[in-house]
Amino acid sequence: MSKKFSLPDFWKALTIIIILVFAVFLVYPLLSLFLSSFRDPETGGWTFDNFVKFFSRRFYYTALWNSFLVTGCVTVLTVLIGIPMAYFMTSFKIRGKTALEILIIISMMSPAFIGAYSWVLLGGRNGVITKFLSGLFGIQTPSIYGFGGILLVFTLKLYPFIYMYASGALKKIDVSLGEAAESLGCGSVRKVATIIVPLITPTILAGALLVFMNALADFGTPMLIGEGYRTMPVLIYSEFIGEVGGSANFAASMATIMVFITAIMFIGQKHFVNKKSYTMSALRPIQPKEITGLKSIFVHAFLFIIIGLSIIPQLTVIYTSFLNTNQAIFLPGFSLVSYKMIFSNLGSAIRNTYLFGLIAILLIVLLGLFIAYLSVRRRNFFTGIIDSLTMFPYIIPGSVLGITLLLAFNDEPLILSGTAFIIIISLVIRRLPYTLRSSSAILYQISPSIEEASISLGASPVKTFFRITAVMMLPGVLSGAILSWITVINELSSSVILYTAGTRTMSVAVYQEVVRASYGTAAALATILTATTVISLILFYKLTGKKEVNV
Amino acid sequence: MSVAIGIDNVVKRYGNTTIIPGLSLDIKNGEFFTLLGPSGCGKTTLLRMIAGFNSIENGVISFDGNPINAIPANRRNIGMVFQNYAIFPHMTVRENIEYGLKLRKIPKDQIRGRVNEILALVRIGEYQDRLPERLSGGQQQRVALARAIVIHPSVLLMDEPLSNLDAKLRVEMRDVIRNVQRKVGITTVYVTHDQEEALVVSDRIAVMKQGVIQQVGKPQDIYARPTNGFVSTFIGHSNLFTAVVSGPRTVRFANGCSLEVPDLTSGSEGRNVVVAVRPEEFSVQEGAGITAKITGSTFLGKYVNYTLSFPDEVIVPGQPSIEYTQNLGNCEKLFETGQEISLRPNPLKINVLTEDMEQSLIRGVQKYV
The missing domain is CATH 1.10.3720.10 (MetI-like)
Incomplete structure (x- = not known):
């Protein structure tokens, strides 16, 4: 048998x-x-030199600082944009809501470096907007390259994460929680501050971590639009690939440093979220309300402008692809x-x-x-x-x-x-x-x-x-x-x-x-x-x- | 301080459907008042109008004579217990209860004292530092109750607070609610679809159907003297018989059996009527009653519940069941299924309704207007 x-x-x-x-x-x-990362590139023996080198030379450790600065700013900005967007979309009746949500997801799903590249096309030295403004009005637009450009591209690409997480959390809040607060004498602003925000905070933190990790790890964006602004992935890449004086061991030590940082962030967030997350399910979720007048104009303008900006890269790229070109030079017509x-x-x-x-x-x-x-x-x-x-x-x-x-x-x-x-x-x-x-x-x-x-x-x-x-x-x-x-x-x-x-x-x-x-x-x-x-x-x-x- | 609630001709509409077509009610200061009715009858809608979560399309709701229509929910000083409790999941038990007091800017030491007091009253002191997700349904219910009454609200509103609990806890918690309400002495409006719960906890009950109040009264009055067929069958069980008013204060059933009903209003001789008899209002009297066949029995210890079948012409058609309850405290023998017995309704207890069952023909029983 x-x-x-x-x-x-x-x-x-x-x-x-x-x-x-x-x-x-x-x-x-x-x-x-x-x-x-603990080996000497020349002799192959054990050494701490790679790490010492990294933390003792300004050229290297500023990249770490740059990465942190730009990533931190991006995280804060995406939270500031994503939460109000989620709140507006869940609590108010928004015109074209389905279309807006699809656009948000498209801008989230397409790679960041395409965003970087099309912002270069628009606002770079030979960019459409740059030339248009300087040609017509003689206005000198601020440079799209460097810190500002990276920030712009990352923010527009990553706020959807916060938006998605925040909307998900808001959908789980039962209306009766808000009503309970009101019946106890709570006004609407206070209700948001003492009930809604604390309830969605763990979820927002998870989203913020995702944004942080994405921005920290992204290589294409700072490479294309950062120019002199060196971040860690750029440094690691050029050290590893670089033909002049590059060292795999040194690159490895920088990579180790990055993994160390991301691991700490990840564990810290897990720890916090596990301690502070609530299982909620809404029998009666928040119903979107009709809004009118100035409030409606403000809310719609906010949503349309942000989502419009974040979808521009895709449109630019599609438009550009049909232009008539000869090698790198654009010719008139399609x-x-x-x-x-x-x-x-x-x-x-x-x-x-x-x-x-x-x-x-x-x-x-x-x-x-x-x-x-x-x-x-x-x-x-x-x-x-x-x-x-x-x-x-x-x-x-x-x-x-x-x-x-x-x-x-x-x-x-x-x-x-x-x-x-x-x-x-x-x-x-x-x-x-x-x-x-x-x-x-x-x-x-x-x-x-x-x-x-x-x-x-x-x-x-x-x-x-x-x-x-x-x-x-x-x-x-x-x-x-x-x-x-x-x-x-x-x-x-x-x-x-x-x-x-x-x-x-x-x-x-x-x-x-x-x-x-x-x-x-x-x-x-x-x-x-x-x-x-x-x-x-x-x-x-x-x-x-x-x-x-x-x- | 506790207040009396006046509800004067209020109307609730959602779009083109009218949920409450114009309802008036007076709830006395300190009383435990229950809105009872089947689901969809508008009881929760009315409660949420008092709370301020539903708009009032027409009419006036007032506390101690002062209209509150224009006051937003958060300034009505209301304690509300929600069906799903609505405990804030990110705050401990103590923080949940403190929440309303903090909003009222009450000094810290006073908050401490009041919270301790209420924790002791609803007996959840040992859980005060726990997060709500680690509490059982009954404990969450106690937190919700404590959080609502610690602010010394003008009225306490409760929306089906026991519907999410199992049967045993439901009995326990309704006693807790009743006791706490007595001790605090606060005007309470309680919404339920469970008639037994309503009979146990309430000082007075308003029975509602399709946005209209059918009857308002003490539990025992509503049970003993319902104003119409809906109330008589919704509260407790009633067996409905067809009969004729055959003479002054006399009704005759279709099988010929006659009863003298001393409380029957005069002047309805010759009318077709419906006689509503509770299962416990029969007595077995050979030859002097209506003959029925026993189709089943349920032994319940203190008493036995029999289901009966009567000849078609005797009863109102379409009733879910005809029942007779035999009290075992003073009876000699049990009946067998299939046996025929003669049952005589107790003329002092039965209710006589008009043929359409919209009105009672018992003296002093008025339709609610």
Whole structure:
């Protein structure tokens, strides 16, 4: 008699395989990064010199300060913009609300570096607005480059996170809480201050952390629009890639410093939110009220201006892509020249993006399905380890992940650098959390008794998983997978370190074209990316029937 | 200080639908007043109008004669207990209770004293530093009650406060509510759809149906002398029989059995009427009553509840059940299912209604206007 393939064996084997995969592709690279940051670039001996060098030279530590400054300002600004927006959208009847929400999500989902690039097109030295204002009125517009530009791009790209988190929290507040406060003698301003704000604060903090991490880790924006304003990811990148005097060990030490900082932020936020979050569900959620007069004008103007500004980059890029160009010079009139150019010269980048993306998504869906099941239904010490490992992508900036993978797999025994495989690995690690989270969420809603019913009817546990549980999880898995997909195709900061001529993706190509000042082709590529993003979002809405995205 | 509430011809409309078409009511200072009715009858709407969360389309609500229509909810000095308690989840029990006092800028030491007092009164002192999510339903209910009365409100409003509790806690909490209300002596308006709860806690009850008050009175009066068919069947159980007023103060049932009803109003001879008989208002008298067949019985210890079937012509059609309750304290034997017995209604207790059941024909029972 053949031995039956039973559930414990299957899940045990899977647990071991997944732990091994994470050990090889995440833990080992991170350890190598950590260790190499303590090595002397010349002699290879153990040393603290890399860290000493970083903190003793102004050139380096100002980058850390710059990163903190710009990230801190962005976080504050996004909170100041996102909360009122969420409050207005939930408490008042807003004209064109659905359209506005979709625009917000589009501006959130498209990559920040496209925003940076199109603001350069608009407000840069040869920008449309710059030329228009100086030509017509002789007005000198403030420079879009540097701190201000980074701040503008990040704020407009990241406030949607706060908006989404705050609206989610506001929707969970029952009207009766406000009424209770009123019946106890509380006026409306005070009600917001003493009841509403404290109730949404933990959620806002989670959103703010996300903004902080995103802004801190982003590489493309400061690279394109920052010019002299060096932030940590830029410094790490140029130190690592740099042809002159660059040192992988020194880059590794800076990456270590960054991971250290993000880890502390992440743990601190988890700690606070766990202590201070309330489970709420609203029987009667807040109903939007009609507003009129000045109040209405103010509220609508605020919403339209912010959302308008944040969608401008996309419009600029699409417009630019249809302009007639000759190499880097724009000619009068419209044409499809840019598109012809990219299909003849950069076709491989387009193909790579979709190919790598699809493979990555396939792996993400499988891993998400299995890991969600393991950590929800089969809790034990080892699945707990997997659960913690999946948190890592939250704290590792993309460029750092790129460097760690490159450092680890540049040598025997496993040489992967330059392959498509290493890019796919980085995409999977970075974008797994979206799918994982929505998969776990839906699994919590599926009663274990459904599986028990299937088993009692004679299906083996493994069969039950694939025929019942996995099928029931599919909507949650796929909705997460679409978000993973959108971020996968737009990924820049790790790919830009890992790519070689043969494995270049669209976002890397856009970045390169911008650096080469070939704006037309960059715009055409970016338009394809944006179009894919929008189509994927529409698919997401159709699939989930929801109007919101959980990030 | 506690106040009397005057409700004068108030109207509530949502768009084109009128929820309350014009309702008047006087609630006395210090009384425990209950609005009772099926869901959708407008009782919560009326309560929220008193609280200030619903607008008043027409008419006047006043506290001690002073109209409050224009006063916003937060300045009406009202204590309200919500159906879902609405405890602030981010504040401890003590902070929840202090909240209203702090808004009133009461000195710190006084706040301490008053909160301690109320914590002791509703017996949740040991939980004072807990966050609400770690409290049971009954404990949350106590916090909600404490938070509402600690501010010394003019009136206490309670919106189905017990509907989220299990049966045993419901009984316990209604006693807590009743006792606390007595001790504090505050005018209380209580909304419920549970008639038993209303009978137990209230000084007076207003029975509502479709935005109109059917009857206002003490629990025992409403139970004993309902003004119409709705009240008689909504509060407790009533068996409805068709009958004719066959002579002065006499009704005759369809099977020929006659009863002299001393409280029947005069001048309705010859009218078709409906006689409402409570299950406990029958006595078994061979040959002198109406014959019924026993279709089922429920043994409940102190008494037995029988379901009966009568000949069609005797009863009003469409009743959910016809019931007879046999008190076991003074009876000799139990009846078997299938057995036929003769039941005679107690003429002193039964109610006689007009044929459309809209009005009572018992002396002194007036329709609420």
